[in-house]
Amino acid sequence: MKSLKIVTCATLLSLGGLLLPSCKDALDIAPEAHNSTADFYKDESDVNQGVMAIYNGTLTFPTNSQWNMAEMRSDNILINTALNVQRDYADINGFSATSQTGQLQATWTDLYEVVYRANLLLEKIEPFTFARANQFKGEARFLRALSYFDLVRYWGPVPIADKTLSIQDAKTIPRSPVADVYNFIVEDLKFAADNLPATYAAGDKGRATKWAAKALLGRVYLTMYGYPLKQADKLALAKQQLSDVIAQEGAAGAVAANYPDLFKTANDNKFSVFEIQYISGTGGLGSQTPSDQAFQFPSQWSAFQPFGPDATVNPNLLGAGWPKLDKRKFATLDSGYVDTKTNARSGRTQFTKFLEKGTTAPTGQRDYPNNYPVVRFEDVVLMQAEVLNEEVANGGSVPAQALTYINRIRTRSGLKALTTMSKEAFRLALEQERRWEFAAEGIRWFDLVRTGRALTVMNDFIKTNGVRHPAPLDEHDLLFPIPLQELQVNPGFWQQNPGYN
Numbered sequence: 001m002k003s004l005k006i007v008t009c010a011t012l013l014s015l016g017g018l019l020l021p022s023c024k025d026a027l028d029i030a031p032e033a034h035n036s037t038a039d040f041y042k043d044e045s046d047v048n049q050g051v052m053a054i055y056n057g058t059l060t061f062p063t064n065s066q067w068n069m070a071e072m073r074s075d076n077i078l079i080n081t082a083l084n085v086q087r088d089y090a091d092i093n094g095f096s097a098t099s100q101t102g103q104l105q106a107t108w109t110d111l112y113e114v115v116y117r118a119n120l121l122l123e124k125i126e127p128f129t130f131a132r133a134n135q136f137k138g139e140a141r142f143l144r145a146l147s148y149f150d151l152v153r154y155w156g157p158v159p160i161a162d163k164t165l166s167i168q169d170a171k172t173i174p175r176s177p178v179a180d181v182y183n184f185i186v187e188d189l190k191f192a193a194d195n196l197p198a199t200y201a202a203g204d205k206g207r208a209t210k211w212a213a214k215a216l217l218g219r220v221y222l223t224m225y226g227y228p229l230k231q232a233d234k235l236a237l238a239k240q241q242l243s244d245v246i247a248q249e250g251a252a253g254a255v256a257a258n259y260p261d262l263f264k265t266a267n268d269n270k271f272s273v274f275e276i277q278y279i280s281g282t283g284g285l286g287s288q289t290p291s292d293q294a295f296q297f298p299s300q301w302s303a304f305q306p307f308g309p310d311a312t313v314n315p316n317l318l319g320a321g322w323p324k325l326d327k328r329k330f331a332t333l334d335s336g337y338v339d340t341k342t343n344a345r346s347g348r349t350q351f352t353k354f355l356e357k358g359t360t361a362p363t364g365q366r367d368y369p370n371n372y373p374v375v376r377f378e379d380v381v382l383m384q385a386e387v388l389n390e391e392v393a394n395g396g397s398v399p400a401q402a403l404t405y406i407n408r409i410r411t412r413s414g415l416k417a418l419t420t421m422s423k424e425a426f427r428l429a430l431e432q433e434r435r436w437e438f439a440a441e442g443i444r445w446f447d448l449v450r451t452g453r454a455l456t457v458m459n460d461f462i463k464t465n466g467v468r469h470p471a472p473l474d475e476h477d478l479l480f481p482i483p484l485q486e487l488q489v490n491p492g493f494w495q496q497n498p499g500y501n
Contacts, residue, residue, distance in 0.1 A: 041124040044132065050121045051136050054143045055207075057114040058276050062289050062372040064107045065150050066442025068092070069480075072309075074444040075461040076317055076435070080310045089309045094467050095458075095477050099484040099500060107154070108483050111147040112161075118144035119164050138195035142208040142216070145188035146374070149220060152181040153446055156228075156479045156497060160184050171490040182224050189217040193241075199251060205269045206371075211245050211252030212274035215375045218242040222383055225390070226450030227478075235390055242384040245273065245377075253377035257412055260331040263354055268371040273380065275371040286367030290355040293440055296346060298339035301357040304365045313349040314465070322436060327414045332439050351440040373441065381405050382434055389426050398426040406433055413437075427451070449478055476500070 041047055071077060072092045079090045088103035097104060118140040125136055151158045157175040162184070165173065176184075192213035200207055221238035224231050245252050253273040256262045262271055269275060280286040291306035313333055322329050336347040354370050361367040385405035389398050397420055406426075407417040410433065418429060431453065435444055448454035455473050462469050476499030487494055 041128075044128065044130045047121070047125055047128060047136055048132075050117075050124060051139050054114060054117040054121060054140055055277065057110070057117050058143065058146070059278070059285065060110045061150075061374075062276055062287070062442075063292050064103070064110045066372075067289070067292050067440075068103050069107050069150075069154060070442035070445045071440060074448065075314055075457055076439055076444050077309075077311050078314045078465055079467075080312070087309065089311070093311070095462075095469050095473060097480060099481040099487065099496065101481075101483075104480055105483040105485050108151075108486065111151050114147040115144050115161055116164065118147075119161060123164060134195040135197060138192040138213070139208050141188040142192040142196065142213050145185045145192070145220075146216065148181060148185050148188075149216070149223075152178060152185070153223070153449070154480050155482060157181070172493065175494055179229060182220065182229065185220055186217065189213050189220065193217060198248070206275065206277045208274060209252070211248055212375060214241045215245045215252070215273045215380050218245065218380065218383060219375065222387065223446070223450045227452050235387055239384070239387045239391075242380055242387065245380050246384060249377065253380075255377055255381060255408060255412065259328050259413060262373070262376070263331075263370060264356060265359075265369045265371075271377060272371075272373040273375040273377055275373050277371055278369055280367045280369035281362035283363075286361060286363070287354070287370055287372060288366040288368065289370065289372055290352070290368050291365040293351040293354065295348065295350050297355070298337045298344070298346075299341045300339070301337070301352075301355060303360045306365060308350065313351065314461070316464075317435070317439065318349050323415060325414045326436060328436050328439075332436075353440050376438075376441075378409055378437055379443070382409060382430065382437065386427075386430055389423055389430070392423045394423060396423050397421065398423060402426065406430060409433060409437060454478055474499070 041050060068089060069092065072089050077093055079087075079093045088097070088101050091097040091101050092103060121140045122137060125133055125140075148158070148160075156178050158181060159173040160176045160181060161170075161173065190213075192208065193210055196208055196210045196213055198210045200209070218238045218241035221234040221241060224234040225238060249255070254271050256267075256271045261267050268277075276287075278285060278287040290302070291304070291308065293308050294306040295308045295310070297305060318333060318335065332351060332353045333349055334352045335349045336345070338345050354368070354372070356370065361369070382405065385402040388402040388405070392399060403418055403420070403426075406429070411417055413436075418426075421429070431447065431451065434447055438444065445454070448457050455475070455477075458477075459472050461467065462473070476497065479497050481497055481500035482494060487496065
């Protein structure tokens, strides 16, 4: 059973969710018609409900950000080239998305809705002085930073909203430079790290901790070290944050000795540093990730059929490039099945990492109980291996501690330990290791972009697989176009990202 209860909340959206909330089911009060943000926040319990509403806004992130945007953009996914109808996921995978691609607007709106809810909470909490006030502020700023981290990586310059906005204000807020957005994220995460507790009592497990803020800050700093900012001073800052988290293994999370255990409901909030919380059987608080990622389940896996895309796993991820000895491979992918009831057979490859086979969702395809990992402890360990390797001068050899970190992940997965190699060779080995470890978790695309490898890898992907794209990718393809609906809020005020109409 999940410890962190998340209330349901609906929001009237304008300019990507920055304006005008309307909540229901957050409190049992009467009359419901008078339940507005103006008079809602009366005591600590009300404020806590407001915090839960921010967490609630993240429930769609695994679908609309990590899967439909980041994973679909990567070389892990191969769309059926015979697909003759328009599908947003095909356009994203084939680098042909436009400002009118619906998924872009859905993701933009999801992310800014969380920003709005965080800003509202931060304003409403100001009169209160109860003991948990700074914790609640830290949670709001952590979740706001999480949203902005995806926004800036998808769209580059985006508007920074650090308060709730009137309709007129929202129409005239400019897009901030990328460096300013990252600095805003950093300040939010530093505040969160300073004010969030290291642990919670059982009833609050799943809330963001000090270590979650530090782990995400380490990832942000490592991204700032890479493309597009290339700020060399951020490497040492990433190292410190990641070191702090690694030193707290056990309290902050842990490397799972058995890889498949990471994705079992019984182990929610046990290994990962931070997870999106799901509760099945509650009417809208369950996960649809298993259904998003697969195309068909035999009856012995689940009573409900998924609704994943007309896509498959890239053959170079499925094939000989990923050793059969690696326990992660068959915990992540399925290349076929025989239905034990009907004897129906399938040889098509699909991602089944998040499906606990033999169990079923209580009410349907969108109601699985599994949490979704946002930052895993394995990610912290592998990022630190990257930091240590980047500290070496070009042409040098990988440090022993970096090898220790990557080999810890490899040997628990059934692979042989790596031995001394050059800095450059270790970069590629680590890129491959992270691809295997985090496949279907929305990390691969961001890894390729920040390390400067996206254009090389993805142009090869397009050429090898016959992906429908008219020309080699260039730098403009590293960002998405701003959704048309956002440009039309104040026509001519924002300029579209280069390379898009």
